[in-house]
Amino acid sequence: MRRIVTMALAGAVAALLLGGCGSKSEQEFEKPALYWYQKMMKAVASGNLEKADNIFTSLESEHISSPLIPQAMMILAQAHMDEEEYLLAQFYMDEYMKRYGSFQNRVLAEFMKIKAAFYGLHSPQRDQKLIDDTLVRARNYIVKYPTSEFTPMVQTIETRLAMTRYILNEKIAQLYERRDKPEAAKIYRARNAEGWVKKDDIEPPESGWFSWLFE
Known part of the structure; x- marks a missing residue:
């Protein structure tokens, strides 16, 4: 009886080894x-x-x-x-x-x-660093490759991001004003004043930041 059990275990181990070798041989290489x-x-x-x-x-x-x-x-x-x-x-x-x-x-x-x-980009409020970094990349691209076939598309991206950054700066300034920190509000409005985007150029979204950014 012991011999039968031993043989059965040996057979099971052999089957596992053969099965493992078979699956390995099916792997593709070279x-x-x-x-x-x-x-x-x-x-x-x-x-x-x-x-x-x-x-x-x-x-x-x-x-x-x-x-x-x-x-x-x-x-x-x-x-x-x-x-x-x-x-x-x-x-x-x-x-x-x-x-x-x-x-x-x-x-x-x-x-x-x-x-x-x-x-x-998924949320302008959460992705502010990504907005700023992408703005820098877009502006550098326009300077480096002014005649590229992709430059007009990069210019569109740069414009969308610049308007988004303007709106974010204004929202942050308003938040500081509500918290009675007018000096901090001035810093963000000064940043907007330095850029080429003006308030009259933008129609702020009532809702749906994400869809507005890509429209």
Whole structure:
């Protein structure tokens, strides 16, 4: 009886080992770059971006010098942007610019990063630093690439953010006035006076900050 139990346990262990080896052998590796790229594209097309990210990791780790990598990065950045996953989109843009930061590549990559940051805004009150940082990026872009095909879109983003910052400064000034701190209120109104946006240029939203910003 003891021998039968021992044999049964040995058989179970062997089955587990064989099963483990079988699943491991099914893992894919050492595939051509085009194979990974096409598989990633299928995952993007099906909307499975988590799978696409994992496949890109395989492409990158097995073919670090492949000319398909920069194109794959751009595709994943745009795909994550389309899904409103703006932090992931910016991650791919940052990596793209680190590796492939030629002048022509940066024109597009920096535009996409500004666009991702802009659409990543959810609440002007909470995202004030992101607004200020994106304003700086947008203004720098306009100066660096005045003839870029993307510059008019960046100018629109810059205008929207400048108006949003003006309204926020005015709201903060009003809050300080209600708390009997007129000197603090003057600081924020002085900031508005220094900018090119004027009060008459803006029709403040009654509600729905988020939708107003993107209309």
